[in-house]
Amino acid sequence: MRVRGHLRLLTLATAVWLAFFVAGLPGYYQQYSTRSLLVFEALLLPPIWAAGFLALRGRRRNRTRHALLLSFYFTVPLFLYDLLYCGLLLGHGLGFVVPYWYLTAYYAVPWVVFPATAAWLERRARTETAAQGPPQG
Numbered sequence: 697m698r699v700r701g702h703l704r705l706l707t708l709a710t711a712v713w714l715a716f717f718v719a720g721l722p723g724y725y726q727q728y729s730t731r732s733l734l735v736f737e738a739l740l741l742p743p744i745w746a747a748g749f750l751a752l753r754g755r756r757r758n759r760t761r762h763a764l765l766l767s768f769y770f771t772v773p774l775f776l777y778d779l780l781y782c783g784l785l786l787g788h789g790l791g792f793v794v795p796y797w798y799l800t801a802y803y804a805v806p807w808v809v810f811p812a813t814a815a816w817l818e819r820r821a822r823t824e825t826a827a828q829g830p831p832q833g
Contacts, residue, residue, distance in 0.1 A: 697765065705769040713774045717781070724782065725798060733798045741805070748810045752817055763814035767806040775803050 717724065725733060748766060755762055778799050782792035793800040 697762075702765075702769075705765065706773060709769045709773050710777075712770070713777050717777075724796070726795070737798055737801060740802070741809075744802075744805060745809055745813065748806070748813045749817075752810070752814050756821070759814045759818060760811060763810040767810045770806045770810075771803045774799075 725736075728736070748763070751766060752759055752763055778792065778796065779790070782788050782796055782799075783790060786792070788795065
């Protein structure tokens, strides 16, 4: 991937984080009950999977590598933004990962969902290719 692609992924991840942050104001989701946050967490999984699927489905080469890049850009920068806000600005330090557990969970989710989606797409592509049989000629 070229530098432009990396910058595009970082920009997209930053925009997603910013939208999520603004939606969670005034308390960055702390104002909601644990039950509400669990429901919200569950409701986030299908759109995250769909976004990964859409990003990976058209790729025939380096699908797994791209899944790992997506995982990186949608976890590491977001963790750093949360560390700056919750850890430094709000004064929680690295301990923010406990009271903000609903953020912490999503530092792991892309590392499972995106590579698994890439593997599924690879298996599906191999199955479709095998079903077509050898070239006729």
